[in-house]
């Protein structure tokens with residue numbers, strides 16, 4: 001694994017959040033990070049394709065992608081050295097992992113590839129302060145014909161209002177903020193990169209899924 005630089009303030013915060021949590025992350029998050037497997041099924045990846053998850057966390061998604069789409073080449077990027085320890089254990093030696101900031105990492109230097117055929121951002125934009133910068137950077141890394149897939153908390157509009165409020169308050173304790181304007185921002189970024197945007201909403205608005213596809 002390549003370590004790009006000394007931990008920044010946000011990297012240190014993520015390490016603090018996940019140092020202990022990473023050991024129970026996969027078990028607990030399956031009960032509330034919905035839509036991840038829907039995203040993975042929609043990747044339609046072919047053997048040999050380069051698949052990158054930005055902010056890959058424990059590597060749970062990458063490991064699943066490797067099973068669902070055998071023969072793909074796996075790449076993971078995260079700002080937290082702690083999370084990357086779990087990711088390395090989950091994905092094995094073949095996947096290439098790097099530590100860096102989703103908003104600005106140098107893909108060629110960290111991961112040995114300048115572009116990717118499939119890029120995934122799963123429940124990470126809600127934790128990245130400059131999430132619009134991260135989405136824009138991801139779009140800039142798409143190979144010709146590539147697709148960028150995003151899943152994250154939705155507007156929660158179908159939940160009873162007090163429940164949605166409680167959920168937002170609880171998520172905020174973990175530095176998570178649902179991005180209510182993600183569809184609008186994704187549309188702007190898709191237009192800027194000449195990509196086609198398809199957006200869907202999970203039941204009750206719990207999650208939102210966006211695919212930005214090269215034309």
Ligand SMILES: C[S@@+](CC[C@H](N)C(=O)[O-])C[C@H]1O[C@@H](n2cnc3c(N)ncnc32)[C@H](O)[C@@H]1O
Pocket residue numbers: 010014018029033036054055056057058060061077078079080083100101102103121122123124127128129
């Ligand atoms: C809620 S976890 C999601 C992990 C994984 N994508 C999943 O779906 O299970 C959020 C991840 O984003 C990472 N992260 C937060 N800010 C980041 C940034 N600026 N650059 C890269 N990774 C970041 C955290 O370290 C953490 O691993």
